[in-house]
Amino acid sequence: MSLDPEKAVLPSRQQLFDFHGVSMIPIFTDNWENVQNFQARPDDILIATYPKAGTTWVSQILDLLYFGQTERQKTIPIFERVPFLEIAVPSLVSGKDLADKLTTTPRLIKTHFPVQFVPKSFWEQNCKIVYVARNAKDNMVSFFHFDRMNMAHPDPGDWSNYIHRFMEGKMVFGSWYDHVNGWWKKKQTYSNIHYMFYEDMIEDTEREIDKLCSFLSLSRSADEKKMIAGGVQFDNMKKNEMTNYSTFSILDFKISPFMRKGKVGDWKNHFTVAQNEVFDEDYKKKMKDPTLQFRTEI
Numbered sequence: 584m585s586l587d588p589e590k591a592v593l594p595s596r597q598q599l600f601d602f603h604g605v606s607m608i609p610i611f612t613d614n615w616e617n618v619q620n621f622q623a624r625p626d627d628i629l630i631a632t633y634p635k636a637g638t639t640w641v642s643q644i645l646d647l648l649y650f651g652q653t654e655r656q657k658t659i660p661i662f663e664r665v666p667f668l669e670i671a672v673p674s675l676v677s678g679k680d681l682a683d684k685l686t687t688t689p690r691l692i693k694t695h696f697p698v699q700f701v702p703k704s705f706w707e708q709n710c711k712i713v714y715v716a717r718n719a720k721d722n723m724v725s726f727f728h729f730d731r732m733n734m735a736h737p738d739p740g741d742w743s744n745y746i747h748r749f750m751e752g753k754m755v756f757g758s759w760y761d762h763v764n765g766w767w768k769k770k771q772t773y774s775n776i777h778y779m780f781y782e783d784m785i786e787d788t789e790r791e792i793d794k795l796c797s798f799l800s801l802s803r804s805a806d807e808k809k810m811i812a813g814g815v816q817f818d819n820m821k822k823n824e825m826t827n828y829s830t831f832s833i834l835d836f837k838i839s840p841f842m843r844k845g846k847v848g849d850w851k852n853h854f855t856v857a858q859n860e861v862f863d864e865d866y867k868k869k870m871k872d873p874t875l876q877f878r879t880e881i
């Protein structure tokens with residue numbers, strides 16, 4: 584019943600298609616009806632992100648905050664402790680079924696859905712949602728390397744074309760711009776969203792853990808929080824087999840690691856000056872809300 588990588592039988596790289604106005608691939612839409620009918624509980628915590636924004640990092644933090652450093656941390660990979668709701672890889676238990684079978688309280692559940700795709704029971708149950716956003720340039724770089732090594736995703740092609748695809752929203756889970764803006768707008772009407780930024784976590788992990796604790800009404804000692812912040816630093820998560828995805832076979836680690844660099848500003852090693860100018864010009868047109876600001880360096 585696990586996501587045993589040995590059992591993964593995957594089609595070759597899947598192609599993007601338009602799904603209700605969002606670019607998607609079948610492994611994230613094939614289970615649509617069941618996912619939409621998912622029955623959330625009031626104490627479920629949904630971790631929502633655009634892919635490569637720091638999902639695994641915040642998942643590990645929440646798992647440690649709720650359940651501490653127990654056997655489960657040492658034996659169960661993060662993708663089973665925090666099921667990926669919409670994933671449905673042929674021959675493997677779907678994320679939805681894994682979520683249904685979780686025995687923890689609360690259940691921590693991951694999604695990359697844009698806000699309009701979230702199953703309605705999460706809203707009806709007034710679930711707490713932690714959204715993590717990451718600046719577009721680093722997010723894109725991370726996604727590029729992930730698409731190279733994820734054998735279910737469309738081939739990223741070369742970098743210069745990839746930038747254009749990103750700007751057009753032709754990515755798995757659609758447009759970054761729509762995703763971060765859609766969730767930001769939702770926060771104005773649904774108060775149980777904690778919107779956080781990857782760059783802030785890099786700058787001061789302990790401070791961000793404090794904010795998470797306030798949002799989740801968790802009281803943890805200063806020592807505990809310090810220990811968690813230390814334990815989830817990049818190098819520790821990179822060498823930890825239960826968090827580094829090394830046991831997940833659809834990823835080809837010969838091409839790139841999952842825990843790649845974990846930095847703010849790696850985009851500077853990828854963008855040419857000309858590419859950066861084109862990107863910035865386009866960004867200004869798409870990101871009109873002055874209240875949503877990202878940092879591309881810290």
Ligand code: A3P
Binds near residue numbers: 637725845
């Ligand atoms: P890079 O490719 O830039 O290194 P997700 O979990 O949403 O797929 O995001 C993966 C990105 O988060 C990768 O970015 C990964 O290295 C980074 N990441 C994961 N754990 C991290 C940590 N503990 N500290 C900093 N970055 C981390």
